[in-house]
Amino acid sequence: MRIVNAKAAALALALAATTGSLLASTAAADAAAPRSPTPLNWGVCEGTGLDPRQECATLKVPMDYHDPGGDQISLAVSRISSAKPGARRGALLLIPGGPGGSGLSRPSTLGAKLPQTVRDAYDLVSFDPRGVGRSTPVSCGLAHEDLALTRSRPWPAPDGSIADNVATGRRMADACGRNGGPVLKSLSTVSEARDIDRIRQALGEEKLSAWGTSYGTYAGAVYAQMFPEHTDRWVLDSNDDPDPTRVGRGWLANFAVGVEDTFPAFAAYASRPGDHQLADTPDGVRRLFLDLAARLDAHPIPWEGANPPELNGNVLRQQLLDTLYAPSRYADLPGSRYAALAELIRAARDGADLPAPAALPDEAMQNTMASGTATLCNDVSWPKSLPPYAREVAASRTSHPLTAGMPVSVMPCAFWPDELRDKPVRITSDGPSNVLLVQNRRDPATPYSGALKLRRAFGERARMVTADETGHGAYVVNGNACSDGYVTDFLVGGERPERDTFCAAEGDRPAVGSLGQQ
Template sequence: MTKIKRNAALLAASTAVLALTAPLTATATAAAAAAPKPLDWTKCEGAETDPRQRCATLEVPMDYAHPKGEKIEIAVSRIPAEKPSARRGALFLIPGGPGGSGLNSPSDKGQRLPEQVRDAYDLIGIDPRGLAASTQVDCGLEHGDLAASKLRPWPAADGSITENMATARRTAKACARNGGDLIRNLSTANEARDIDRIRAALGERRISAWGVSYGTYVGAVYSQLFPHRTDRFVLDSNLDPDHTRVARAWNAGHEAGVEDTFPEFAKWASAPGNPDRVAKTAAEIRPLFLRLAERLDREPIPWPGANPEELNGNVLRQTMLNALYDPDRFAELAKLIRAARKGTVPPAPEGPPEAVLQNVSAVGAGTLCNDVAWPRSAAAYEKDVAASRAAHPLTAGMPRNAMLCAAWPFEPKEAPVRITDEGPSNILLVQNERDVATPLKGALKMREALGRRATMVTVNSTGHDAYLANGNECGDRTVSRYLATGDRPDQDTYCA
């Protein structure tokens, strides 16, 4: 998926604690698993794609507890294996998010895969339930509530979360009013069930997968629910799978992610010869950034065309968070810092169309809020935010704050899936050491949960998305070899 879509999807991150209902019954799950019809492949519509890519839609139950009830459509794409005599099966390219589109992944990121991998697998892309070419969901949020610094719950300059709680109530109410029955049936477990329905429609006994970011959690949940259906699984840029917190743990992880990654930005932004140089030494960058954010809290700069139409402290902090996803984006943050210090702003950034943001935000909200129940008490968030602000001033309390799930009007329909070491040992984790969105600290929790099922390749690199993106040659080679040949490291490996 594109970086724009990835970043828009990740705007909605966070989720919570207990108060869960019983899981789906075995009878309902078995009934839902009746074999679907084969897929009817046609030319893909819309964006330019590889001419070999074909698209189809698959009907799945909206609610797997009622498999004979209302149906929704899942959009699927495929580029067949390039060497039929070497074909092993289907490789699912599971997008991040929640809210990331993967329908065109076979045509873009799939073509970065080495020839030996493309020879062996049909490349399968999907738009998860609720998204884009699949049956869509929309919360109908106000324009201001689609701002990146609003979708992330940044506290007020004084640490107050009063406005965040009001935003949570307003946006959760909009999702309940406009999201229909579909928004209640968005969840990671249901996305995994949709993938298994696609597997069945493809006629595959087992599938392989490359899941990225939130896609690592989807892949882990699939491997837990359908272990006998897994072949070679690669989980890239891994999330903490804590079943008591789910995305609340992911959002909290930004504290460690920013602390791990900001020093790399500081080195880059102080390098001699850098046209976007911010300071003469790396040690100056952090206090400079913090002082500037505090000044913008007090004295925002008008920013026509942006959302919101001012550069305040939280907009600067959100820009920092976005830029740390990829070293190629460091210049974006440096240019904003340099302009703001002079009391000016660069041209307003271009974001996705509002209709795309509405859709992505709704999918993110429904998935995160339905996976596990969130605390409802403002006092709990106030305490966490205060502690977070004191320990991690760069993130200013945002990672522990309340998003719309704190006011979500629905209870989860089932308990979150607990990731364990039960199942075949066929998972390879790949993880950058410095990753702002899925930090190494959380990835090690995924490694621990999977136990004997997995080995892990830790890559000495900076940025989100390791394999064939922001990793290194050693990590890429290790993952490619596993997908192509099944040769996985016998033990956890470090790629320097």
């Protein structure tokens, strides 16, 4: 789940389910795979706004690791070499979110935010996962209307019906089956973990360090489970629940919890005096939002340039979800997403002209939708029976009204062919104790409750640093010097807290406590 457009980036969808651990045949396929990829031939990167030091290369990998000698596909890989070669420790892989998120520019964009000591210690390396961006891409050839975020996430009808979700899910699954081709079928988290190991080999590194974010925490956890001997210092940031019986289906469900956890930050902002004030109290902001969403369910407002071209209740709910990804401590800065949402709500409430919508090219949306959906649908099987979805939606609309049943509704994966090449990997405590989780206490997409499940799965392999912050993304994103310091100390010096640690929102003084007592 990564940040959209902040939006295209959150297009993750977040879905899926099933059970089990990695099959013995998986290990056999790994053993059969070639172990010496051609070293990377670094050259100039295409694109604008990149650090001039960033280099790019292309790596060939098997399309199907069960047939390693068969067709090959391309991975686009990037790096910025250590700023101080004498201090270089190794390579730090920046694992992108999504699924469906591009990582190729990350050495430039996220690299600029890293402390100098980290940039000195590592070559910063990232990649576009298979199916994404400048790697061998995929597309389902979806209609423009099906590229809307309110289609990619299954927002029920105003009366709670999931009939439209069912029709959309069938239509999208059919389109992907017709147009996606064999590359689409090869996308999965297990394949990404194997791709990461091929990148490691091509870099000539015995071990990798990593900073995985959002969905990248799950991909990073799977890699650490499959290839523990090749992990060095492993940082997982904004952590997904690794439950192998649900995987992405559980991530989607977690939006209900995450939005309720984070909405109070927006409500506090929008109730303070100023141009952004919508009500006198946070409770008043909540009532205003729910009432306005219900009004827009019944009477949408035309919104030229948006997809769909109207502001209805579900579009407003999606706008809220997108907004809550932003760190709340920066809400008062000019142009913040909190301010943009307040402006939209005020305009809709008052009948004023709506602000211009953010829009992304259909081509980019096609790629993100296809790669994200396929990864999660190929990871696990979703239940096929539809009545349980309807019952869960009805219950969720009552217990979590801000998300109106979307997190438990039906997705294209319910209609995906069951052709899983690998069962989900169960994360366990087997392996080196070299994992550091960093997590915001309130996160709309990867809530704290789910992160605790990954922490428990790793057992003594991991420690967890929790920041008393709101938003999606922790390290060098939320402005918390305490949690940032712990991660930097670990990456640079290998120092990890002895126990799970809680960092207050103000100041740098940590509070240390046992798991679940933070």
